[in-house]
Amino acid sequence: MKYLDYAVAAAKIRKLTIRALADFGYGHIGGSMSVCDLYGVLYSGVLNIDSKNPNKIDRDWVVMSKGHSGPALYSALAYAGFFPISDLKTLNANATNLPSHCDRLKTCGIDLSTGSLGQGISLGMGAALGNKLQGIDSYTYIILGDGELQEGQIWEGVQFAAHHRLDNVIIFIDNNHKQLDGTIEEVCRQFDLAMKFSAFGWEAIRIDGHNTDSIYEAILQAKENNGPVVIIMDTIKGQGCSFAELVAFNHYMIISQEMSEEACKEIDRRLETQL
């Protein structure tokens, strides 16, 4: 690994996430685990953000369109100092500030609320366009699930951004090949993702979404482009938790403390082999 900090951060975020889910007893583990490496990179210095000034005017924006993966984003925000790590224990508890799906009015560091799939793309583009129109130098990072690409509104946004040459938007696709009812292949095939985005006038980059070096380098490459860029991250739903990786249906699981601790040890072991 060239950029060790990112891999270390990703492992920390992954462990915080699995522990938060285990503390509540169940939750969206599959899609949370598959984006932890991306958050390890974004929240270790790539994003222009300030946890002490979360609304600073020229900040980069993050829109987690697959809002059910909120637990991973909350762990990243806690890791980055937006709120105490101990708050993660309140995930999904009554009156919590950390609900299952991301809520801008409840959670420090969440820029826009998401959860209804296929819609975060429009919000993110609004933020990107709003910042651009006001001459604010910032990027908006939108994270989409591969399943939610089945929603039609996604493609409205994709066409809009290309037509308006939105060069301050980077989309990540968490291409973990599964959706709630099964594999993407079984439920509704996506066909050639990169070709679809290319046909809409986007630059498409395809990487291993669990390789933090690749993620970082893809972001650098995306910023060189003068139009919208999609980074298709091939990922594994449940990555890092052996018990989840092995289960076909891992969108949502019951997680015991024992499973959580075993997963954390596995995450540490894998990190050591990476380093």
Next chain:
Amino acid sequence: MNKIICDEFLLDTIEMREAYCNALIAEAKKNDKIYDIEVDVQSSMGTKAFKDIFPNRSINCGIMEAHAIGLCAGMSATGLIPFFHAFGVFASRRVYDQVFLFCAYQDLNVKIIGGDSGINATANGGTHMPFEDVGIMRNIPNITIVEPADSAILETLVATMANTYGNFYVRSSRKKGVKIYTENTKFEIGKANTLTEGKDVAIIASGLLVHQALLAERILRIEGITCRVIDMHTIKPIDKDTIIKAAIECGAIVTAENHNIINGLGSAVAEVVVENILVPVERIGVNDEFGQVGTLEYLMEIYKLRAQDICEKVRECIRRKRL
């Protein structure tokens, strides 16, 4: 009572869309945060003049209403004030989930103008004729719903929206209606305008039906029935005080709206009445039917939205009051 309505009901001096565009331009000159978001109905809605003056502040998304509402919400999160307009069905039913989750749920700041409300869609017919927009929008928390009766109130409304944080749904029309208000009438969002002082019945109307209510008042006056005509331009939040006062002082209420009688103005008024002071209420509106093509006059007749239909309901309401 200050005189705020015209003596004669003549065609408005200006089209509603022109009034909207003029007011938006006036506000945009004062506030560089204001943007016009288009979905390929610039020509129909008459906002080209805005684009001519502010080419960089008019953004056409193409035919993407759902995306456009999300775009507006995201833009407003960065501090801009987007005004979105489309025909009523596309500004409400088509984008309901988006308005709910993007705008209201996130407490953002988007102004939505639905043109061609109800039978104003005339020749576009049933696919373009919203009789349910107030009904569905009323179920969204954190949104203000306004239905202007003429261009004067629409112009005031645009200024108010530009200067008031929050989400608005405006139920308007595109073409010339009847001029109701005298120049310089003051409007306050959430505060109904009482247009005539009557004691026998209150006719609470909105939008297109305000004119019909005023005509009904004149007919009934000849019969010795005095009507208090109220323009309930703000349907949410509804002006409870004015409704309760009318119920107490008139003892009977007829509502009149260019909308399904289910869950529109009539329902909103009835909710206030049953929770506060029980008086007979009769509702004029579309009786749970779909739209169709036709002239305004034809549609008013078949959906029973005319002054004479209001008069019948008033007589019925007074009969119930005396039981």
